[in-house]
Amino acid sequence: MSLAFPCVVQKYGGSSVATPDRIKAVAKRVAKRAKDTRLAVVVSAMGKTTDELIALARQISDDPHPREMDMLLGTGEQISAALLSIALNDLGVRAKSVNAFQLKITTTKDHSNARIIDFDADLLLQSFESYDVVVITGFQGITIEGDLTTLGRGGSDTSAVAVAAKLNCDCEIYSDVPGVFTCDPRIYPKARKLDYITYDEMLELASLGAKVLHSRAVELAKKYGVVLYCASSFTEERGTYVVEKLPEWLEQPVVTGATVDTKQVEATIMHIPSRELLTKIFEAVAQANLNVDMISIVEGDRGFHLSFTVIEDATKKLKAVVERALEGVEGWEMHLDDSVAKLSVVGVGMRSSSGVASRFFSILTNNGIPFKTVTTSEIKISCLIPRKDAERALELIAKEYEL
Amino acid sequence: MSLAFPCVVQKYGGSSVATPDRIKAVAKRVAKRAKDTRLAVVVSAMGKTTDELIALARQISDDPHPREMDMLLGTGEQISAALLSIALNDLGVRAKSVNAFQLKITTTKDHSNARIIDFDADLLLQSFESYDVVVITGFQGITIEGDLTTLGRGGSDTSAVAVAAKLNCDCEIYSDVPGVFTCDPRIYPKARKLDYITYDEMLELASLGAKVLHSRAVELAKKYGVVLYCASSFTEERGTYVVEKLPEWLEQPVVTGATVDTKQVEATIMHIPSRELLTKIFEAVAQANLNVDMISIVEGDRGFHLSFTVIEDATKKLKAVVERALEGVEGWEMHLDDSVAKLSVVGVGMRSSSGVASRFFSILTNNGIPFKTVTTSEIKISCLIPRKDAERALELIAKEYEL
Numbered sequence: 001m002s003l004a005f006p007c008v009v010q011k012y013g014g015s016s017v018a019t020p021d022r023i024k025a026v027a028k029r030v031a032k033r034a035k036d037t038r039l040a041v042v043v044s045a046m047g048k049t050t051d052e053l054i055a056l057a058r059q060i061s062d063d064p065h066p067r068e069m070d071m072l073l074g075t076g077e078q079i080s081a082a083l084l085s086i087a088l089n090d091l092g093v094r095a096k097s098v099n100a101f102q103l104k105i106t107t108t109k110d111h112s113n114a115r116i117i118d119f120d121a122d123l124l125l126q127s128f129e130s131y132d133v134v135v136i137t138g139f140q141g142i143t144i145e146g147d148l149t150t151l152g153r154g155g156s157d158t159s160a161v162a163v164a165a166k167l168n169c170d171c172e173i174y175s176d177v178p179g180v181f182t183c184d185p186r187i188y189p190k191a192r193k194l195d196y197i198t199y200d201e202m203l204e205l206a207s208l209g210a211k212v213l214h215s216r217a218v219e220l221a222k223k224y225g226v227v228l229y230c231a232s233s234f235t236e237e238r239g240t241y242v243v244e245k246l247p248e249w250l251e252q253p254v255v256t257g258a259t260v261d262t263k264q265v266e267a268t269i270m271h272i273p274s275r276e277l278l279t280k281i282f283e284a285v286a287q288a289n290l291n292v293d294m295i296s297i298v299e300g301d302r303g304f305h306l307s308f309t310v311i312e313d314a315t316k317k318l319k320a321v322v323e324r325a326l327e328g329v330e331g332w333e334m335h336l337d338d339s340v341a342k343l344s345v346v347g348v349g350m351r352s353s354s355g356v357a358s359r360f361f362s363i364l365t366n367n368g369i370p371f372k373t374v375t376t377s378e379i380k381i382s383c384l385i386p387r388k389d390a391e392r393a394l395e396l397i398a399k400e401y402e403l
Numbered sequence: 404m405s406l407a408f409p410c411v412v413q414k415y416g417g418s419s420v421a422t423p424d425r426i427k428a429v430a431k432r433v434a435k436r437a438k439d440t441r442l443a444v445v446v447s448a449m450g451k452t453t454d455e456l457i458a459l460a461r462q463i464s465d466d467p468h469p470r471e472m473d474m475l476l477g478t479g480e481q482i483s484a485a486l487l488s489i490a491l492n493d494l495g496v497r498a499k500s501v502n503a504f505q506l507k508i509t510t511t512k513d514h515s516n517a518r519i520i521d522f523d524a525d526l527l528l529q530s531f532e533s534y535d536v537v538v539i540t541g542f543q544g545i546t547i548e549g550d551l552t553t554l555g556r557g558g559s560d561t562s563a564v565a566v567a568a569k570l571n572c573d574c575e576i577y578s579d580v581p582g583v584f585t586c587d588p589r590i591y592p593k594a595r596k597l598d599y600i601t602y603d604e605m606l607e608l609a610s611l612g613a614k615v616l617h618s619r620a621v622e623l624a625k626k627y628g629v630v631l632y633c634a635s636s637f638t639e640e641r642g643t644y645v646v647e648k649l650p651e652w653l654e655q656p657v658v659t660g661a662t663v664d665t666k667q668v669e670a671t672i673m674h675i676p677s678r679e680l681l682t683k684i685f686e687a688v689a690q691a692n693l694n695v696d697m698i699s700i701v702e703g704d705r706g707f708h709l710s711f712t713v714i715e716d717a718t719k720k721l722k723a724v725v726e727r728a729l730e731g732v733e734g735w736e737m738h739l740d741d742s743v744a745k746l747s748v749v750g751v752g753m754r755s756s757s758g759v760a761s762r763f764f765s766i767l768t769n770n771g772i773p774f775k776t777v778t779t780s781e782i783k784i785s786c787l788i789p790r791k792d793a794e795r796a797l798e799l800i801a802k803e804y805e806l
Contacts, residue, residue: 020463068499071485097471
């Protein structure tokens with residue numbers, strides 16, 4: 001699709017629209033930009049709204065009906081979209097808000113974790129005939145049957161990239177973080193902000209918990225070649241571009257960033273009698289939309305021992321899934337270990353560099369930090385370390401690689 | 404439309420769904436009823452949600468864009484509908500919530516005061532194939548273009564009656580008030596609850612501020628012969644039926660009820676030079692959706708003097724409307740008097756009874772309460788009295804007519 005006018009997609013996260021004053025500040029930024037270009041502005045729910053709505057539902061039911069939960073959560077973005085549009089109109093900007101019903105953002109039926117199938121871009125283009133800014137509710141869609149769905153945590157990023165992909169324009173993601181850092185500045189204050197990062201590195205970082213960008217959004221941006229720009233909505237500070245390839249004048253470091261994830265739990269299932277049951281467990285876990293990582297399988301005397309990491313919040317669900325998958329099977333045991341952390345280094349430079357892994361493990365060993373379950377990709381090395389050593393390990397790695 | 408199964412419409416007001424516990428209590432009532440019949444349950448927003456959303460918008464703009472305001476307010480009912488449906492599912496009831504988009508509740512374009520044109524009853528009937536209870540967001544609709552609209556204060560009553568009219572079934576309106584009283588029990592504690600009241604009486608009472616039922620809902624019920632039942636959602640106490648004619652075994656009293664409205668302001672516009680301008684004012688007021696009452700027109704030396712009452716909250720809007728209508732006209736003046744109250748008695752028995760007015764005015768005169776601007780209908784007498792005498796006047800009237 002090629003547009004007859006300049007256009008950009010902006011996305012503002014929950015903290016950027018947390019209060020009426022913040023919404024007014026965002027409106028001023030958008031209004032300034034709207035002088036040169038049409039804007040599709042995707043918003044998240046205000047501040048902690050989504051958490052508050054979830055808490056409200058939990059006061060009514062321990063296991064709220066998924067369809068109804070999405071009906072509930074979808075209101076959060078509608079409130080912030082309407083308020084931002086009110087603020088924009090107040091500044092004299094021709095703006096209107098649209099929700100998932102109005103923009104026909106169709107998704108799969110997976111409530112609370114739906115995937116965008118399509119949306120009505122013609123309707124958006126038509127709106128630009130009368131409006132300079134269209135404020136779009138992020139995070140939500142509708143099924144073909146017309147049921148409201150949500151895209152899961154961080155889904156507003158995905159909404160924004162989907163719109164940018166269709167309009168064939170850039171996508172700016174604004175949050176309370178001024179860009180992508182080499183590692184978490186809260187743990188390592190000397191961390192540097194990156195001017196550029198590749199989709200591939202960002203994908204590894206996002207899935208590792210860098211919290212700047214939702215990984216599905218980065219995947220989508222990579223697929224459609226959407227240039228992403230991550231910056232703070234609170235300052236005018238320059239942010240980070242997420243691109244396919246770094247500009248040629250930039251020297252590619254071997255390691256671009258490092259993260260440590262202390263929200264993962266290691267699950268170990270012992271004495272699984274057969275390979276068929278192993279497969280059954282993986283199928284069940286996938287069907288339940290549980291993301292697992294750091295998988296290790298060991299064959300022992302009394303069957304297979306499987307271990308993997310899963311996000312802390314999902315352990316209750318995981319237990320139920322595994323128990324169902326292994327129903328009728330005898331002798332197996334499951335343990336959850338929350339004393340681990342996942343340490344990772346990422347860099348596209350690793351592809352052309354050797355000895356990265358040995359250097360990485362040397363640092364840990366020389367400093368008395370034990371590691372287990374190692375996984376590697378072409379551009380990433382991860383391992384599990386004791387959670388108590390997490391911060392120290394990140395600092396050591398950051399210093400070593402000058403992050 | 405004739406249904407193949409028993410069906411009833413229930414509507415629960417804001418105080419009935421104000422907290423998670425209240426929602427659970429309503430769910431229990433609905434679940435009990437759902438054993439015998441299908442239910443379309445129309446809900447208002449929780450407690451003060453609508454007021455809170457309005458306050459939020461006002462923190463952003465003094466004059467929020469009407470389209471966006473409706474987009475904002477529409478979320479209130481979606482939250483309560485989703486939560487009630489969560490509570491019902493938790494009790495094992497097959498329930499789902501639907502909003503105005505999903506039920507295609509089309510309305511006029513009058514944002515914040517839209518009127519229902521139609522809704523997709525087939526979609527509702529289809530839902531009853533898989534669900535026993537469909538929870539519907541009250542108060543809202545969409546325009547033909549797909550913009551969200553709201554029906555104005557008390558609009559959820561209208562939503563409920565519209566659904567009942569189409570399904571050709573009864574409509575039960577639940578609130579924190581146990582029914583229709585002869586007069587306001589907070590002012591006159593001896594007021595009696597009525598078992599039956601006619602549409603016509605209820606219409607006069609509703610427009611006079613009896614707060615039990617929205618008058619548009621009663622109009623619609625009368626038009627389509629929908630039997631209304633008003634009761635408390637907090638007790639099992641028997642409520643009030645609103646019907647076309649009282650059961651024949653009931654003796655019709657001359658006066659069924661009395662109200663005093665202290666939220667009205669008397670506006671007086673003096674020195675209007677011509678009848679054409681008088682008409683212009685009325686047209687402008689009607690176009691602005693302002694309800695005026697107690698109209699009096701006097702021809703004086705320097706043109707016409709027009710006075711009428713309008714609800715207190717609307718005075719700012721009224722001023723703007725009148726100033727625009729009389730732009731360029733010289734010499735006119737406008738005063739607002741908030742020291743008045745509107746006292747009314749209502750009763751279909753008045754039709755066949757004489758001397759009601761003289762008895763009514765005697766009571767006021769004998770007790771030293773001055774009255775002005777009198778209006779009468781076949782079943783109602785209203786007059787303006789000093790606001791400071793409002794409670795005393797209602798008590799006197801209530802005692803006289805044994806209300």
